[in-house]
Amino acid sequence: MCFEITTLRRDVTTDGRHAEVAWTTDWREDAARRDFTINALFCDKDGVIHDFFEGQRDIAASRVRFVGDAVQRIEEDALRILRFFRFDARFGTVQPNDEALAAIRERVGLISGLSAERIASELLRLLVGPNLIRTLMAMQQIGLLERIVPEPRIDRLANALSNGAPEEAVLRLGLLSDAPDLSRSLRLSIKQGQRLARFNPSTPLIAFDEQGAEFSKSGHLSPDLDGDALRRLLSCHDQAGLIDRSWRVQAELFEPDRENWDDLRKRLATMAVPVFPLAGRDIVALGVPAGKEIGKVIGDLTRWWRAKGCRPDRQACLAELNNRLPLSPRG
16 A cells, blocks of 8 residues: 655645645645545544545545636646546546536636646546546537547447456557547657557558468458468567457447457467568578578568468478478588
């Protein structure tokens, strides 16, 4: 368990992002500067709870409500707009507080003054809330959601959640929006941005013909792919990225077969990632001079290997190489 120690404070001035504070000994004064009633509760050493703004009642009612005047709280720190919906997605089970929604609608433009990092931090935590879809719909109704997530697809995300999509914020963000510059606009980490890109529709899958050659058109994922087809995909694409993409493809379907898609993800997660077992030095050992010819031989043999479902091991690949290049090793 983690504890944070702080002093009692009161706000002197605020500018919508930062507050100048002064120390106080008045517990109610400190509680009055908090954002929500459920965050303004104190417990003393005797276990007595001090509740100045009916926070316990709001907890019992699963309701998120601003302390005091909602507009004033938002003007003190515009990030409270997103914090309201983050707490609502986690704790709220009823229609969001009308006073809060009205205040947010009136001051929604204030979020333009927030840094992308602060917005992303709240959004990613919001996306793992158990009441996410209801919260996103409320955000959309007051004109907030489109300001931070271009062209949101709440319907697709809802479909994925109904089929068991995991509580992973970046996955859910990708299901919510296809915006190609989403990672940059939110200033996500390199790792988060790479994950988004892997299952964005602008990043096509590589498809293969029966000879193992790559198509120019996009490949596809479906539960009826056999082991050879999955190994071909895994030989070129990140394993976790394919699993993420499966959620997106499934969510786009009108009547997805959940059991079969879950089986596909299980197969992807447990299948060994195939790696072509030969390298250039194996070709050179057969007498092929270093240069462009090495790349051609490797490319041809890799297509053969993929055509076989990426199943041939090193010995089988060496045997095929000897058949193709009846040359004696240098000696």
